[in-house]
Amino acid sequence: MYTGTTAKIKRFYELSTITDQINEYAQRVRAGQIECNLPPCSRCKQGSDSFKRHEARQRIFYTLIEQIITKIFGLLVRWRCPICGKIFTGYPGFILPYKRYVLPTIMEYSSQYTENEQSTYRNILQKNPAGYQKSEQQLDHSTIHRWITSLGSLTQIIRKAQDLILQAKPESTICRDLAALSIPSKKYRKKQRARVLLGVRQLFSIEGLYGLIFKASIFPNLATACSFG
Numbered sequence: 733m734y735t736g737t738t739a740k741i742k743r744f745y746e747l748s749t750i751t752d753q754i755n756e757y758a759q760r761v762r763a764g765q766i767e768c769n770l771p772p773c774s775r776c777k778q779g780s781d782s783f784k785r786h787e788a789r790q791r792i793f794y795t796l797i798e799q800i801i802t803k804i805f806g807l808l809v810r811w812r813c814p815i816c817g818k819i820f821t822g823y824p825g826f827i828l829p830y831k832r833y834v835l836p837t838i839m840e841y842s843s844q845y846t847e848n849e850q851s852t853y854r855n856i857l858q859k860n861p862a863g864y865q866k867s868e869q870q871l872d873h874s875t876i877h878r879w880i881t882s883l884g885s886l887t888q889i890i891r892k893a894q895d896l897i898l899q900a901k902p903e904s905t906i907c908r909d910l911a912a913l914s915i916p917s918k919k920y921r922k923k924q925r926a927r928v929l930l931g932v933r934q935l936f937s938i939e940g941l942y943g944l945i946f947k948a949s950i951f952p953n954l955a956t957a958c959s960f961g
């Protein structure tokens with residue numbers, strides 16, 4: 733957990749870089765420098781190395797700048813399978829499919845819930861409120877709940893990352909480390925939710941180790957290869 737000044741500095745640092753990342757990615761999209769990292773076509777199994785760039789599409793990303801929910805315009809590349817014509821979107825590491833908020837924001841709020849035994853949705857939002865400009869509306873706890881549901885469902889990514897870690901480092905304690913993770917019973921009523929919360933903790937744990945071993949995040953390449961499943 734981060735507290736006080738450190739948290740503010742860390743957050744400011746992360747959020748100023750996310751804006752840079754979105755802008756830099758958009759520049760690379762405009763310059764035609766984005767390579768297709770997609771898995772084979774889900775309809776006809778054609779390899780993605782033959783996919784053609786279909787369009788650059790503008791997208792609005794939501795991030796927090798000093799606790800204000802801020803919209804930033806970015807660009808994503810859409811690719812077309814030359815055989816069947818199906819269109820696919822390529823995602824950079826700072827965004828998940830169908831999510832408006834950037835991944836660092838999603839991960840930060842989600843980890844505050846899953847990685848701290850005492851935290852509740854209410855006290856997370858009391859400590860880190862987030863509001864819209866010129867509006868009374870605030871980030872709602874149901875949004876964090878949904879983020880956790882999404883992260884906790886990335887089970888294929890977790891399995892694949894675990895396989896890769898064990899191939900690279902057979903002596904790794906990753907299996908034991910993941911098995912040792914638990915969720916306090918006050919955080920869930922149904923077993924299904926406990927599994928989701930555990931999935932999020934596994935994802936955070938494995939993302940850290942994967943980064944140490946492969947010097948890269950599981951987002952976007954491994955996640956894309958697993959179709960964000």
Ligand SMILES: [Zn+2]
Pocket residue numbers: 773774775776777778813814815816817818
């Ligand atoms: Zn196809």
